[in-house]
């Protein structure tokens with residue numbers, strides 16, 4: 103008891119020490135806010151002076167102060183989270199953030215009797231804060247001086263003696279957790295022994311209940327993850343790792359790191375591509391929590407094209423066709439063939455120079471073929487089509503030989519063109535005969551099986567044509583349709599439009615002001631969406647769950663980063679695409695010959711060992727020889743198996759087990775079913791509250807829950823040729839408890855274990 107009290111006293115004292123530091127930081131932040139407010143007021147006052155010079159100065163100040171205030175307010179919450187106590191550095195040189203730059207300890211930092219005095223203490227937070235005398239109160243987590251907080255290990259401690267994670271809420275420090283990097287050393291700080299509290303922050307973070315939003319991992323990034331986050335923005339940074347190794351977390355922290363490193367370069371925007379809208383909403387809070395807003399757009403594959411918002415999935419056989427690179431050849435044909443719609447006019451009749459002129463179906467066909475012999479996008483060929491029509495009509499008018507004088511001949515021709523091309527009959531003919539094609543219209547044309555059959559001849563077989571046409575006749579867009587729309591957009595070309603003259607707006611004179619307004623009025627999400635909508639290309643593209651992109655999707659994503667650097671994270675073992683080699687080839691084409699740096703993440707932070715072991719059995723079937731990542735913790739709770747005898751019993755069993763899991767964990771429960779059971783599964787869970795969700799196997803990508811119920815593994819595995827890998831994804835979503843409910847097709851043994859999961 104007495105020993106426990108002593109520990110509590112030391113803990114309380116250490117919390118008090120950190121509280122004092124946090125108070126000091128807040129005092130400094132308040133000073134800075136006052137400074138910012140003063141700047142704003144001062145700027146507003148100067149605004150009364152109406153000279154152009156004063157206006158420009160005013161707006162620059164308002165702009166800076168607005169950004170400043172906005173950042174401070176956002177990052178005020180819980181932003182100090184770490185501390186390192188370091189040995190004296192080798193050379194005593196300080197960096198711009200006031201910290202010593204040396205990575206190695208001074209030769210005499212450790213005395214011969216294995217004692218040492220702490221030479222420097224740094225606090226780490228979401229932004230850097232300097233004291234009035236420029237000494238560092240908080241170091242930005244992305245600054246070089248913060249790297250040892252993440253990199254240091256007992257094997258390679260560098261200068262770090264003690265690494266401390268501080269938990270705080272608003273202005274209050276709630277707790278501290280320490281790791282000793284040099285446990286053999288007797289270190290003192292200001293002459294007193296260095297106390298050590300707790301068992302480390304990583305385990306504390308991993309044990310926390312999960313919600314429907316991902317948390318940042320800024321206080322417990324591990325060394326192998328830190329290497330990826332801070333990797334220089336080489337052309338392509340390629341990260342592979344099994345489920346739960348932190349790929350998504352690392353990708354998001356990397357976006358924040360890159361912005362910090364080179365804000366100007368990434369003002370061109372960072373695009374994060376996510377497979378599903380569910381994963382977008384799960385992850386979108388992480389960057390704002392790291393103090394980044396605006397510059398980063400997170401988009402689901404089904405929302406990458408403006409105006410499209412798809413979250414429906416085709417059946418696997420159809421998505422296999424739509425995703426395959428064979429579609430490119432079909433789309434090329436369709437983009438041109440769609441011009442010839444069944445209701446296109448067969449005759450052109452105009453009146454010019456007092457005569458009736460006609461072009462017959464035969465003439466028109468010839469002209470069309472002539473125009474299409476060029477390779478330009480169809481919509482850009484429209485002016486040429488118009489010219490050739492006028493040529494043919496002019497030839498028919500007999501006016502061509504009327505003047506031998508070239509000047510008069512040219513005048514006659516131009517008055518002919520003017521007359522005809524403004525005639526209603528000609529204009530409406532051109533619109534119908536060479537319409538400006540929108541991608542959606544071509545996709546609709548492909549829903550006609552006969553026409554599609556023509557365009558897909560020798561590319562798709564008749565069965566594939568039938569399936570594809572049928573799926574395109576369904577209302578609404580599927581996720582895979584979006585990549586087709588994007589391809590068509592390129593194939594059709596956007597017609598050049600005359601530029602609209604901008605009206606004069608006196609506010610335009612106020613440089614900086616319009617940039618300030620969005621900071622004040624838009625939410626981070628709205629701003630990101632606006633920027634994303636305005637942008638078609640980005641400075642950096644991050645692809646999450648990259649193993650799932652189809653060849654057509656790689657082409658779509660590739661177009662958004664033609665001059666970008668890339669971070670690609672994925673796990674081939676979780677791929678739901680039937681032909682990973684074809685997708686890899688399309689990926690390589692999208693990325694061109696850019697050099698790559700490869701990283702591998704090897705530790706599973708999500709699943710307890712008991713769950714990882716079970717998932718490993720499916721991995722062995724799905725990808726023989728592929729190694730599972732090493733689970734970092736074990737809970738002693740083994741997965742549970744249940745079985746139902748017939749399909750009709752599924753509803754009750756799912757509901758009952760979901761309710762049990764809800765009572766067992768504090769956080770979320772995910773019920774994963776085969777895709778075509780999504781709707782009924784949601785009904786089964788009706789009324790159980792919002793901690794539990796039902797999701798189709800393909801939607802489970804990237805998500806995690808405290809407990810997962812995987813319903814009928816055989817149904818999930820049989821859904822598609824990639825079914826076993828999809829099942830592997832489903833089995834690796836849980837942070838604490840997993841139940842597998844065997845259905846009719848699972849052939850469970852007497853313990854309820856489905857055949858797929860037996861040894």
Ligand SMILES: Nc1ncnc2c1ncn2[C@@H]1O[C@H](COP(=O)(O)OP(=O)(O)OP(=O)(O)O)[C@@H](O)[C@H]1O
Pocket residue numbers: 304307308317318319322323324327343344345346347348349350351352673676707708803804805806834
């Ligand atoms: N260093 C860390 N500290 C604390 N938590 C971590 C750390 N690394 C990863 N995690 C946690 O582990 C879980 C898995 O991370 P994440 O979703 O990024 O993995 P992933 O590799 O993308 O997984 P999957 O391939 O299954 O989608 C998350 O809850 C994440 O917060």
